[in-house]
Amino acid sequence: MPNGSSRSSAVHPDAELRLPRPPGVIRQFWARHPLFTDILIAGAWLPLSIVPFVSYTSSIEPGTGGYARTTVPVIESAAVTILVVIACATLLLRRRLPLIPFAMAVLVQLSFLVVPTTAGTPLLLITAYSMAVYRSNRACWAGFGIAVGVVAIVAAASASWGGVAVSTASNAVILTIVFGLIGSLVGVNVGNRKRYIEAVIDRSRQLLVERDQQAQLAAAAERTRIAREMHDIVSHSLTVVVALAEGAAATDDPVRAREAMDAASATARTALAEMRATLGVLRTDDPGAPLVPAEPVSPQSTVAAAQRAGFPATLTVTGDDTSPPVVRYATGRIVQEGVTNAMRHARLATQIRVRIDRSPTRVRIEIMNDGAHGSASEGGFGIRGLVERAAHVGGTLHSGPAGGGRWLLHADLPFVAPPVPQDASPVPQDAAEASA
Structure with a gap:
C-alpha cells in the first residue's frame, strides 16, 4: 500500500x-x-x-x-x-x-x-x-x-x-x-x-x-458504505426529480405542473436530509449533525414517489413487520434501488410491481417490470451495492431478465444478525441500523 x-x-x-x-x-x-x-x-x-x-x-x-x-x-x-x-x-x-x-x-x-x-x-x-x-x-x-x-x-x-x-x-x-x-x-x-x-x-x-492495516481496511469499508448510501440516495432522488421536472415541463396544466414541482422539491429536501445524515458521521466539528439516519427508507414512500412521477408502480406487502431494524433498513434500500432502476431503464414499462413477503424468520422481496431490454449490466454500482447490502445481513440478491421482456430483482433476507467482533464496543440500535 x-x-x-x-x-x-x-x-x-x-x-x-x-x-x-x-x-x-x-x-x-x-x-x-x-x-x-x-x-x-x-x-x-x-x-x-x-x-x-x-x-x-x-x-x-x-x-x-x-x-x-x-x-x-x-x-x-x-x-x-x-x-x-x-x-x-x-x-x-x-x-x-x-x-x-x-x-x-x-x-x-x-x-x-x-x-x-x-x-x-x-x-x-x-x-x-x-x-x-x-x-x-x-x-x-x-x-x-x-x-x-x-x-x-x-x-x-x-x-x-x-x-x-x-x-x-x-x-x-x-x-x-x-x-x-x-x-x-x-x-x-x-x-x-x-x-x-x-x-x-x-x-x-x-x-x-x-x-495500521485494520485502520486502512476500516477506512476502505467506510468509504464503500458511504458510496453505497450516497448512490442509493442520489440515484433515487434525482431520478424522481428528473421525472417530475420533465412531467411539469410537458403539461399545460399549471396546477399539475405546480404539484409536480412541489413533489420534486420535497424529494430534493428529503435527499438533502438523508445525505446530511449519512455524511454527518464524517464531521467532527459539527455537534449538531446527526450521525445516523433516523428511520429506514419506507417502501411505501418509494412507490408513492414513483407514482407521483407518473410510473405504474404498485406495492403488495404480506405478513407482519417483525424484522430487525438492520433488515428493515436493507429492505427499504433494496426497494428504493430496484424501483429507481425500473424508472431509469424501463420508461415504457406498463407495470412496476413490488412485492414484499414477510415471515417470522425472513423477508423476501420481488421487484418486477415489463419494460426490460437487453442483458444485465455488470458495470453498475447500484446492483453491486444491493448485493453487498444483502450479504451484510446474511441474505442473497439476484437481478436479471425473467423472459418475456420482464426484469426481476429477487432478494431473500433472513433474520440473522451479522457477527460482531469480540472487542467491539456496544453501539446504539440506530448505529447498527446505519451500518447496513
Whole structure:
C-alpha cells in the first residue's frame, strides 16, 4: 500500500513502540555502544587471565642452613601468553560468534595443565555467559558439558602420566566447573529475559502493522458504505426529480405542473436530509449533525414517489413487520434501488410491481417490470451495492431478465444478525441500523 510504504520509510519502525530505556546511565551507554563495551571487557579480562600464569618459586640460599623463600614473578611460557591474548581478542566476537571465544577459553584452561598452575581461567565466565545470551541455552549447556569433559579427561591423563600433580589436575577440573557453571546460570537467566523482551517487542511491531492495516481496511469499508448510501440516495432522488421536472415541463396544466414541482422539491429536501445524515458521521466539528439516519427508507414512500412521477408502480406487502431494524433498513434500500432502476431503464414499462413477503424468520422481496431490454449490466454500482447490502445481513440478491421482456430483482433476507467482533464496543440500535 502506498500510504504504508511511505509511512514506514519516513518514520522509524520503533517510533510508536515507546520502548523503556535501559535502567541506569551505564546500561544505556552499553546498549548504545556494544563494540566499545566489548573492547573494554576484552581489555579488563586480559590481565585477569594472565595473572594465573605468574608463578612463585622457592630456592635454597647457600650457607643459610635452610630454605629462604624468594618470590619472583615469571611468565612461564610465551606461547601460553600469546594464546591468552588471542582468547581475549576473540571476546570482540562474543555477540555474533560466541562459540569461538568459548572454545578459546577452553584451550586456555587446558594450557594451565601445561604450565602447570593451580588457578583457572576466568574467561570461562564471560564466554559461557555469552553462549547462553547470544546463542541459546541448549548450546550453552552442551558447551559447558563438553568443556568439563575435555578438561577432566586431559587432567586425568596428565595426572596418570605424572605430568602434573593430582591436586593441580583436580583444581583445573573444579575451577572449570565453577567458572563455567556460574557463567552459564547467569547467562541463561539474562538470555531468557532478553529473548522474552525481544519476543514482546516483535509482537508489538506486529500489532502496530495490524493496527495500521485494520485502520486502512476500516477506512476502505467506510468509504464503500458511504458510496453505497450516497448512490442509493442520489440515484433515487434525482431520478424522481428528473421525472417530475420533465412531467411539469410537458403539461399545460399549471396546477399539475405546480404539484409536480412541489413533489420534486420535497424529494430534493428529503435527499438533502438523508445525505446530511449519512455524511454527518464524517464531521467532527459539527455537534449538531446527526450521525445516523433516523428511520429506514419506507417502501411505501418509494412507490408513492414513483407514482407521483407518473410510473405504474404498485406495492403488495404480506405478513407482519417483525424484522430487525438492520433488515428493515436493507429492505427499504433494496426497494428504493430496484424501483429507481425500473424508472431509469424501463420508461415504457406498463407495470412496476413490488412485492414484499414477510415471515417470522425472513423477508423476501420481488421487484418486477415489463419494460426490460437487453442483458444485465455488470458495470453498475447500484446492483453491486444491493448485493453487498444483502450479504451484510446474511441474505442473497439476484437481478436479471425473467423472459418475456420482464426484469426481476429477487432478494431473500433472513433474520440473522451479522457477527460482531469480540472487542467491539456496544453501539446504539440506530448505529447498527446505519451500518447496513
